[in-house]
Amino acid sequence: MICRHPSQGQKLDVAGLNEITVLIDRSETERTEVAMNSWSPGLDGPPHAHDAKEQNFLVTSGRGEVVIGKERFPAAPGDFFFVPAGVVHQTVNLNPDQRLDYFLFNAFLDGDKEGHASFADHIDKVKATRKEQATQQRADADVALAGRSAPGRRGLRVSLPASFAAGVVMISRDDTERCEAVAWHLAPGKVAKLAPDAAKEQTLFVFSGDGTLEVGGERTAVRPRSTVFVPRNTTAILSAGPTGGLEVVSFGSLVR
DSSP states (O other): OEEEOGGGSEEEEETTTEEEEEEEOGGGSSSEEEEEEEEOTTOBOOOBOOSSEEEEEEEEEOOEEEEETTEEEEEOTTEEEEEOTTOOEEEEEOOSSSOEEEEEEEEESSTTGGGOSSHHHHHHHHHHHHHHHHHHTOGGGSGGGTTOOOOSOOOEEEEOOSSOOSOEEEEOGGGOSSEEEEEEEEOTTOEEEEOOOSSEEEEEEEEEEOEEEEETTEEEEEOTTOEEEEOTTOOEEEEEOTTTOEEEEEEEEEOO
């Protein structure tokens, strides 16, 4: 089992713009990468795009905006965003005094994973470009993006409901190439079983509450921001604690 909290992850500085805390590295999975992304106060981040992966952001603290293509969305805790591959996007932190943090889930379109062996390797290769994109506020500061038109899929914004039944679809695989997201809300003491799936890897992110997660027979206690990776063909069991309940978002990377 891979279970990590941001206090345990590898920290990567992206040219002073943002700090990434790696939770599940691409070197550990087939098509998945997971991190916490923390943006500096008052920052207009770099407009950029990724041709080889789809991204999901779940805001955990701070306030700002997320720009996806030609659409600009407000961003606050509980807001969830889907960014299609190839679409220019940008994170804007509107608060001059507080960082904007979100859970970052990457679903790679193929096994090459951008040609970079690890998240650290990827950041090392792109951080100079990200700095230039932020300075110029132009995605085409990356020459590979200059003049390229974005594909047809649109970015999406949904909000985590304040109250919901277990198993609410946030992002459907019908709207994506390689990923999906499902929110689970368990009342205190309740249990949910996620059946093994031969087609996808899953990442379980605890948004609030506490309890236990069991993956392939291994069990661990979880708390807010705990992240648990579930390989393909593996059963996962969610158990809410006796008092506060448990809110978990399950992100799926479609391997087949």
